[in-house]
Structure formats: structure tokens, C-alpha cells
Amino acid sequence: MDFQNLILSRRSIRKYTDAPIGRDKLKIMLEAAMAAPSAVAKDPWAFYAVRKRSVLNSMTEVLPHGKMLSRAAAAVLICGFPAKAHLGETGEPGYMLQDCSAAVENLILSAQGMGIGSVWLGVYPNRDRMEGLRDLFEIPENQTPLAVVSLGYPGESLTPRTRYREDRVVWVD
Numbered sequence: 058m059d060f061q062n063l064i065l066s067r068r069s070i071r072k073y074t075d076a077p078i079g080r081d082k083l084k085i086m087l088e089a090a091m092a093a094p095s096a097v098a099k100d101p102w103a104f105y106a107v108r109k110r111s112v113l114n115s116m117t118e119v120l121p122h123g124k125m126l127s128r129a130a131a132a133v134l135i136c137g138f139p140a141k142a143h144l145g146e147t148g149e150p151g152y153m154l155q156d157c158s159a160a161v162e163n164l165i166l167s168a169q170g171m172g173i174g175s176v177w178l179g180v181y182p183n184r185d186r187m188e189g190l191r192d193l194f195e196i197p198e199n200q201t202p203l204a205v206v207s208l209g210y211p212g213e214s215l216t217p218r219t220r221y222r223e224d225r226v227v228w229v230d
């Protein structure tokens with residue numbers, strides 16, 4: 058599949074088979090995540106790669122729209138370091154959110170390239186979800202929980218669709 062088709066065929070997959078995801082595959086995804094653009098290459102991120110069933114189940118209690126985690130083979134929690142990010146002119150959190158969002162998207166596309174389905178689960182800026190994950194993973198105060206990606210081999214097939222809208226584009230030729 059060429060890269061454009063890989064991007065256009067990605068959908069949020071919320072049903073999974075029972076097939077496990079090995080550490081080797083997770084490491085490939087994490088390497089892709091950490092290859093993302095990052096302002097001044099500050100890489101202000103940390104990743105919690107979760108395959109433990111009991112922890113995946115506990116995550117569903119913190120993430121009200123993340124019930125699919127109870128059937129997921131794995132999940133990755135992305136945290137940002139506000140103080141490590143390039144701070145620009147306005148101070149913390151600087152470019153942390155952009156850097157970490159780019160890493161999440163790289164991770165998701167890497168998974169897609171290996172035939173692994175995923176869903177981006179929102180954490181930041183919901184205080185309950187952030188603090189729930191901080192307690193569950195004992196995340197230090199210098200890190201901010203930002204997002205979770207649920208991962209598993211697809212148990213559903215969603216048709217590719219375009220969301221291209223010409224009215225969102227300003228052509229400056």
C-alpha cells in the first residue's frame with residue numbers, strides 16, 4: 058500500500074481479535090513515535106507501553122470513552138514534559154502539545170502499516186482522566202498525561218472515507 062493510501066485508509070478501530078501484540082511490534086511503533094518532528098528536537102515525551110491485561114482493564118475505569126481497552130492487546134500512554142519542551146516566548150508548556158501529538162500520529166500510522174488497528178483516546182485537558190492515569194501509573198508531577206492509544210489486530214473493517222473539504226482550504230498560488 059502506498060503511503061497516501063495508508064493514511065486515507067486509517068480508521069479508529071474499536072473491536073479487536075484476541076491476537077497479542079509483541080514487544081517487537083510495540084518497539085517499532087515507539088521508534089516511529091520518537092521520529093516525529095519536535096521543536097528544537099527537545100523530544101518532551103514519555104511513553105508507557107502497556108500489555109498487562111489487569112492494567113488495560115483499570116484504564117477503562119479512568120477513560121469513559123475507552124471501553125475498548127478491555128479487549129485491546131496493548132495501549133500506549135503518552136505523557137509530555139512541559140519543562141523539557143521548547144518554550145518559545147510564552148513559557149511552559151511551550152511546544153509540548155504539538156510535539157507529542159505528532160508522536161501520537163506517527164505511532165498510529167506505524168501501527169496501521171503493520172496491520173494493527175488503533176484509537177486515539179483523549180486525556181488532556183480532561184482533569185479527571187489526567188489525574189486518574191497519574192494515580193494508576195504513578196506518573197511524576199513533571200509529566201503531563203496527554204493521550205492514550207488503544208491497539209489491537211482489527212476485529213472490524215471500516216471503509217476508508219475522505220474528509221477532504223475544499224472550503225477549508227485557502228489556495229495561495
Ligand SMILES: Cc1cc2nc3c(=O)[nH]c(=O)nc-3n(C[C@H](O)[C@H](O)[C@H](O)COP(=O)(O)O)c2cc1C
Nearest residue numbers: 067068069070071121122123176177178179180215
Ligand atoms: C484528541 C482526540 C481524542 C479522541 N478521543 C476519543 C475517545 O475518547 N474515544 C474514542 O472512541 N475515540 C476518540 N477519538 C477518535 C475520534 O473519535 C476519531 O478519530 C474521529 O471520529 C474520526 O474517525 P476516524 O479516526 O475513524 O477517521 C479521539 C481522537 C482525537 C484526535
